[in-house]
Amino acid sequence: MDFSQVELTSDQLVFEKEIRELISQNWTPNLAHIAVDHDRMPKSVRMEMSRRGWIHPELAVEAGGAGLGEIELEMITNLFDEYYIPANVSSSLLIPTLEKFGSQWLKDNVLPGIRSGELTTCLGYSEPDNGSDMAAATTRAVQDGDTWVINGQKMWTTWGNESDYVFLLTRTGAVEEKHRTLTMFLVPMNTPGVEATPVWILGGGRTNVTFYTDVVISDNYRIGPVNDGWSVMSEPLATEHGAGVVTEGVSPVNGSMGAGFSRVFQKLVDGAIQWAASRTMPDGRSRLEDPLVRAALAEAMLDLEMCWNAEGELGKPMSAEALAKHADKLADMAAPEGLLDFGVDGSIAAGIIASERQHAPGTAVYGGTTEIYRNNLARRLGLPRPY
């Protein structure tokens, strides 16, 4: 048990300074468009990061990382968040899977670039007719000698328009066989027949529908045995959901998405406090002294602390739902200005309240709906599969 402050070493302080310099030289946030979950950091920043091994800093230097520890990793995460950098270029979900199941050819020719961050990936799981029910995938891969021909359509392929590879779930047998006839591939997005069409979502972010029309790829791009894609996919999926998050270090305990949503939640609360601090009541006193405002802010701060204590798979559903609840409540508290976008006369703290009300509903959906998380939690409690 330990909640003490980490005393940063002189090397770590230099590291922080270096990141701040790198960011300030390569990045100016566009506060009118903050879609950190669906944008990607610009290539200039990515290549600078990659050169230093900071895309996957936890990997050894010879593996394309920087051999850094958990503290430095957490520093990067926090600093990227501070500067509103969409940081999702990491393939950390996939690297262990590629190492375990990838063909030797993939390991030799693609994995090094993914590790260094020069190459980027996206996820191709959901389809138009099956979102949460991934074992119902119908995108078909048919073997033809040493190649595969893929036809189908995927939904919600976020970063599909700017990734080098897609981690693709395909059907290689009868659909009725559900999870027993699935096979995974790492498909180059520049293969003829792959097309990404934008889907614009609440909050201004972009995701994609991706079409696969007679896409021919070598068997080298297959990951794991034919028809065993469910096993291959399960590990990165569980990691994405925050399963098995350790609780002994400096990283937040609440999983990959839970921590990100909690950081956004903090910005929302800060924005609301800034609104209250800059407004007065009719009697001249600050809105910070308004009992109704204080009650709303105190409850938001309470829920924020709750989110930081929601460990593992609890992190995502609790953070997403708390974010949505308080985006509504704080927009109402700061009404009417709470509805204004960034830059509009009278808007609040980079329009954070308005933009978070747009952003929040998606957080309870992408990466798995909160209902799916509850199903998973129920299974961990030893309850049977849903009726």
Next chain:
Amino acid sequence: MTLVLRRNDYTLSDEQGQLVDMLRSLFTEQSTIDVVRAAEPLGFDQNLWSTVQDNGLLTISIPESVGGDGGGLVELVLAGIEIGRTAAPVPLIDHVVTMRLLSALKGTGVSIDALDWKAALAGDLIVSLAPISTWELGSQLVPSGAVAKAVVAFKDGAIILMTRETPAAQAQNEGCAPVAWWSPNDEDVLTTTLLEGHEAVDIWELAHREWRIATAASLVGLMAISSEIARGYALDRKAFGVTIAKFQAISHQLADIHMDVVTARNMTIKAAWLTENEPDFRPELAAMAMAHATRAALRSTAKAVHVHGGMGITNEADISLFYRKVSSWSLVGGGIRRDLDDISTAIDHRAQELVVTALTSSNR
């Protein structure tokens, strides 16, 4: 600007794990549901209290300098969770928190002559705390006030000690907790002022925080066992030909309860550790732990009752007993409204931290 990172380690040490095992075993064996029921309506079982005394549990979190074993708030929290798991009818939390407060006073040289220290340390004389320090009604509803002969309170800027020859009469309540009204103006009460001034405020506030955290721990225990009972019922009970746990309408409620249990436990442990090791850091964490544990316990046990259907609302059902305990154990501290009031002090702190930068486009 420099980053500030903190560790997030909720794991128990081997020693703490052994303490939990010992407590789990003791309370499971000695504080059975029959014992808890038999202890009602007062909510106190002398035999179990004697067991607590004999096992040295009253001195675990008392400083060695005043005769204790030197453990801290974290150990008290671990005990609180185990007490909650069986709704143990013993005033361990109120007694130990109060003894820690009195120990702190002794440490500053305050005389506690009005109290038989040896008897209190042994638990032969039960002491308690009046957690609310506003006196609109002139008297206070004191947790364990119906079994205590001494109550420490904060009134008019001073820490006071109220003593009686016999405990005050219980104020009937749904959870059958031994709560009672205490007033320094009562003719049966002898009141002694122990300490006044800033030091008194600081010592009182710390004790109040400790009471909130330790009480939150007991609520964590109550909801944890409620979660397990509801889970067991959902797995056992069949409807429409299948176990009701197969219905998402049921299993998702159980998942929600689980989320409340885990977050309440973690917030309580974190608040305890930080209050003990860095008392000046985020003092609102104690109120947050209590507020979340209170609301989580209220709604979780209500859901656990609901999962049982009609059986849940019968007095015979174990789950209805835990449901009743929650409100009596939590709301006696003044409820979430008062917690939020204290949490709101963090707003002012954060407002000072926030630099209104170019992020703010408004100049209105």
